[in-house]
Amino acid sequence: MSRREGSLEDPQADSSASPLPHLEAKIQQTHSLARLLTKYAEQLLQEYVQHQGDPFGLPGFSPPRLPVADLSDPAPGHAGLPVPERLRLDAAALAALPPLLDVVRRLQGELNPLALRLLGRLEDAARQVRALGAAVEAVLAALGAESRGPRPEPAAAAVAAATASAGVFPAKVLGFRVCGLYLEWVSRTEADLGQLAPGGPA
Amino acid sequence: MLNASTMALALANLNGSRQQSGDNLVCHARDGSILAGSCLYVGLPPEKPFNISCWSRNMKDLTCRWTPGTHGETFLHTNYSLKYKLRWYGQDNTCEEYHTVGPHSCHIPKDLALFTPYEIWVEATNRLGSARSDVLTLDILDVVTTDPPPDVHVSRVGGLEDQLSVRWVSPPALKDFLFQAKYQIRYRVEDSVDWKVVDDVSNQTSCRLAGLKPGTVYFVQVRCNPFGIYGSKKAGIWSEWSHPTAASTPRSERPGPGGGACEPRGGEPSSGPVRRELKQFLGWLKKHAYCSNLSFRLYDQWRAWMQKSHKTRNQVLPDKL
Numbered sequence: 001m002s003r004r005e006g007s008l009e010d011p012q013a014d015s016s017a018s019p020l021p022h023l024e025a026k027i028q029q030t031h032s033l034a035r036l037l038t039k040y041a042e043q044l045l046q047e048y049v050q051h052q053g054d055p056f057g058l059p060g061f062s063p064p065r066l067p068v069a070d071l072s073d074p075a076p077g078h079a080g081l082p083v084p085e086r087l088r089l090d091a092a093a094l095a096a097l098p099p100l101l102d103v104v105r106r107l108q109g110e111l112n113p114l115a116l117r118l119l120g121r122l123e124d125a126a127r128q129v130r131a132l133g134a135a136v137e138a139v140l141a142a143l144g145a146e147s148r149g150p151r152p153e154p155a156a157a158a159v160a161a162a163t164a165s166a167g168v169f170p171a172k173v174l175g176f177r178v179c180g181l182y183l184e185w186v187s188r189t190e191a192d193l194g195q196l197a198p199g200g201p202a
Numbered sequence: 203m204l205n206a207s208t209m210a211l212a213l214a215n216l217n218g219s220r221q222q223s224g225d226n227l228v229c230h231a232r233d234g235s236i237l238a239g240s241c242l243y244v245g246l247p248p249e250k251p252f253n254i255s256c257w258s259r260n261m262k263d264l265t266c267r268w269t270p271g272t273h274g275e276t277f278l279h280t281n282y283s284l285k286y287k288l289r290w291y292g293q294d295n296t297c298e299e300y301h302t303v304g305p306h307s308c309h310i311p312k313d314l315a316l317f318t319p320y321e322i323w324v325e326a327t328n329r330l331g332s333a334r335s336d337v338l339t340l341d342i343l344d345v346v347t348t349d350p351p352p353d354v355h356v357s358r359v360g361g362l363e364d365q366l367s368v369r370w371v372s373p374p375a376l377k378d379f380l381f382q383a384k385y386q387i388r389y390r391v392e393d394s395v396d397w398k399v400v401d402d403v404s405n406q407t408s409c410r411l412a413g414l415k416p417g418t419v420y421f422v423q424v425r426c427n428p429f430g431i432y433g434s435k436k437a438g439i440w441s442e443w444s445h446p447t448a449a450s451t452p453r454s455e456r457p458g459p460g461g462g463a464c465e466p467r468g469g470e471p472s473s474g475p476v477r478r479e480l481k482q483f484l485g486w487l488k489k490h491a492y493c494s495n496l497s498f499r500l501y502d503q504w505r506a507w508m509q510k511s512h513k514t515r516n517q518v519l520p521d522k523l
Contacts, residue, residue, distance in 0.1 A: 054226065055226065064236060112222045170239075172239075
């Protein structure tokens with residue numbers, strides 16, 4: 001493997017952070033994990049729509065984009081932010097996903113109790129995204145760019161209660177939204193880490 | 203397409219829901235975006251379950267199976283609950299271990315009473331209604347099955363070309379209760395799928411298969427019916443067949459006879475009138491003579507002598523010619 005020069009340097013990064021060999025390895029490892037989870041997230045979304053019935057999964061399917069507590073889509077200007085800031089936003093989103101995936105798993109456990117593969121994938125996704133979030137936090141800490149201030153308590157329980165009372169169709173839409181957000185944020189994390197990974201753009 | 207003032211509509215001739223989570227009824231705006239949605243569960247109420255059958259393995263548990271209904275699919279999640287109670291007293295109990303031997307089955311692992319009848323039934327429930335089967339009344343002792351006989355050994359009978367000896371052990375779990383047990387043997391030639399069954403093997407743990415083809419590999423299995431356990435008068439339930447055991451008959455220098463067995467069901471086409479009469483004679487001896495075992499041994503010794511003397515005659519004949 002050729003030595004890389006300047007791949008970790010970001011002109012807008014904190015100047016006190018110095019690249020270390022183990023940091024490069026950690027970034028590479030986290031990037032690989034994000035790439036793997038992106039593939040799993042695509043599979044999860046496909047599996048999810050299969051079990052909800054038409055029109056979920058049909059081309060042009062456009063459900064209401066209801067807001068999900070604690071989590072929104074990546075902002076349009078996300079790609080223009082400095083890498084550490086992007087990674088902070090990625091870490092925040094990854095931290096918000098596990099309780100939401102748990103809610104979706106519980107709802108699907110009632111709606112599709114025999115869809116064992118779907119339920120297994122949702123359970124795995126919550127666990128895997130926790131691991132990815134922790135790895136991104138570790139990279140940020142090594143860069144001296146960790147998140148500032150405490151994160152708010154997750155509002156997943158309130159989400160679950162509200163959705164359960166709203167009916168089956170809103171529960172299906174919530175799960176579709178959460179699986180979509182999961183895919184968006186892990187693929188966003190993969191792209192952002194790619195900026196830091198060896199061989200990525202300086 | 204509906205207009206802005208439509209407040210209700212009727213949907214006719216719907217097919218059953220294709221997924222457990224129901225079919226989606228959605229309201230679209232003109233641009234195709236979804237304004238709202240709801241879920242429909244299209245299906246049928248459950249039919250009366252029927253054909254409940256139960257068995258107890260070694261008197262320790264009870265497994266029951268049933269048929270959900272004549273028309274099958276309800277298209278809705280339907281819950282089946284097996285209930286049971288002692289006939290004259292006790293409360294209703296619900297079986298908890300489902301799908302043990304197929305989708306409509308349940309297993310009761312313990313705490314079963316003997317000598318007292320149970321009442322058993324199945325309740326089916328879904329969003330559109332419920333149904334209950336007829337009550338089956340049974341005594342555990344009348345539906346006992348057991349394990350296949352272990353240690354099945356198949357061996358040659360000296361040099362006899364058309365016989366194999368089969369020995370086995372009573373299933374150990376019920377060995378103290380099997381004095382009236384029945385056994386069945388089945389055997390087949392190695393490259394055949396047709397089994398021949400010997401079912402007159404009552405209360406013995408050995409049998410001799412006769413009339414076999416010389417120089418042939420046979421697969422043999424044995425099963426047990428714990429008939430008469432604790433005085434039960436019912437037929438009992440056959441165990442599974444034991445694992446196949448293989449053995450081969452000795453080769454013969456002359457063309458061997460066709461198939462045959464020690465007590466084949468249906469008889470063999472190659473059994474001639476002499477063989478039939480001999481069988482009848484031996485059957486009579488079993489009932490009226492005290493030396494029935496001796497007569498079988500004598501018969502085998504006589505057959506071995508016949509084969510040896512037949513070979514000797516064949517050796518002599520060319521000289522005589």
